[in-house]
Amino acid sequence: MGITVYLPAYLRPYADDKESITVQGSTIKECLDNLLKLYPALNKMVFDQDGELHTYVSIFAANEIVYSDQLDKPIKDGETIHILYVIGGG
Amino acid sequence: MLTSDERNRYDRQISIPGFGEQGQEKLKLAKVVIAGCGGLGSPAAIYLAAAGVGTIRIIDHDKVELSNLNRQVLHWDKDIGRSKVGSGQEKLSQLNKNIHIEPINKTITGKNAGTLIAGFNVIIDALDNLPTRFIINKAAVELGIPFIHGAVYGLEGRVMTVVPGKSACLRCLYQGMPPPEKFPVLGTTPAVIGSIQATEAVKLITGIGKLLTNRLLIYDGLNMKFTELTVNRKKDCEHCANQAGK
Numbered sequence: 057m058g059i060t061v062y063l064p065a066y067l068r069p070y071a072d073d074k075e076s077i078t079v080q081g082s083t084i085k086e087c088l089d090n091l092l093k094l095y096p097a098l099n100k101m102v103f104d105q106d107g108e109l110h111t112y113v114s115i116f117a118a119n120e121i122v123y124s125d126q127l128d129k130p131i132k133d134g135e136t137i138h139i140l141y142v143i144g145g146g
Numbered sequence: 147m148l149t150s151d152e153r154n155r156y157d158r159q160i161s162i163p164g165f166g167e168q169g170q171e172k173l174k175l176a177k178v179v180i181a182g183c184g185g186l187g188s189p190a191a192i193y194l195a196a197a198g199v200g201t202i203r204i205i206d207h208d209k210v211e212l213s214n215l216n217r218q219v220l221h222w223d224k225d226i227g228r229s230k231v232g233s234g235q236e237k238l239s240q241l242n243k244n245i246h247i248e249p250i251n252k253t254i255t256g257k258n259a260g261t262l263i264a265g266f267n268v269i270i271d272a273l274d275n276l277p278t279r280f281i282i283n284k285a286a287v288e289l290g291i292p293f294i295h296g297a298v299y300g301l302e303g304r305v306m307t308v309v310p311g312k313s314a315c316l317r318c319l320y321q322g323m324p325p326p327e328k329f330p331v332l333g334t335t336p337a338v339i340g341s342i343q344a345t346e347a348v349k350l351i352t353g354i355g356k357l358l359t360n361r362l363l364i365y366d367g368l369n370m371k372f373t374e375l376t377v378n379r380k381k382d383c384e385h386c387a388n389q390a391g392k
Contacts, residue, residue: 065299121375142276142322
């Protein structure tokens with residue numbers, strides 16, 4: 057089944073315009089790493105040069121926010137991850 | 147106390163279960179700040195004025211430009227070159243003569259934010275940039291004034307209500323800012339999000355319904371779906387970690 061990762065409209069051009077991608081992994085970080093292997097162009101949009109989550113990117117697992125120091129949390133097969141890139145337009 | 151004219155004008159919302167004349171009186175006495183008089187601020191201001199919010203302060207330092215008119219429905223061709231708050235005041239006052247519109251033609255800064263929002267009941271975040279959103283979020287949290295965040299990009303919009311000391315704030319959601327860039331937007335996106343912000347403001351003031359606290363609502367117009375995500379208070383949040391009720 058795998059983990060479905062959802063991307064906001066802003067990041068879809070970096071992943072062949074896909075809204076969601078299914079990946080495998082037992083932790084949130086593992087899922088993100090596997091996503092970035094499939095779509096390397098996403099890497100610079102999500103992580104900084106030191107491999108840390110950008111401060112303007114938020115990650116949600118099973119619909120709940122997880123902070124950068126919580127990415128090693130386990131995730132269950134069938135759950136979802138949402139990657140949010142900040143938007144500020146009005 | 148409502149006048150007979152007001153009872154007639156607001157009859158359709160007074161008759162909403164749980165709203166009543168008491169709810170309308172609360173709106174009449176309420177003071178709402180709308181920070182930004184553009185894409186989000188236009189629908190938010192129009193619906194709050196129509197609903198009978200007694201005092202609406204609109205803050206913006208910009209002048210109306212041609213490129214604003216695809217989405218900023220308070221401003222029309224004839225307003226190009228005019229201050230947005232002057233244009234907004236004219237339309238809102240014509241929509242509802244019984245309410246008070248306060249136009250503030252100023253740039254919101256870290257120094258004046260607290261003064262601009264002090265004494266108000268609710269703040270609508272209808273800004274077009276992140277640095278000022280963070281300034282207002284911080285000031286709102288410090289003064290304990292509920293803050294309704296909204297933002298748009300293209301056909302995507304996000305909205306979340308912040309009740310200081312009780313729910314996650316904007317800084318709990320995002321801790322930093324990407325490089326600034328021009329954002330694309332279809333006018334219907336801020337129409338959707340600004341209307342939700344106005345709905346949240348009415349609920350906050352009247353005490354009806356369940357607020358979008360600790361809940362980020364995402365509107366995806368391209369796929370026409372709404373997603374709700376849970377945002378918990380960040381223990382070491384720079385803006386709200388020291389607020390009571392944690």
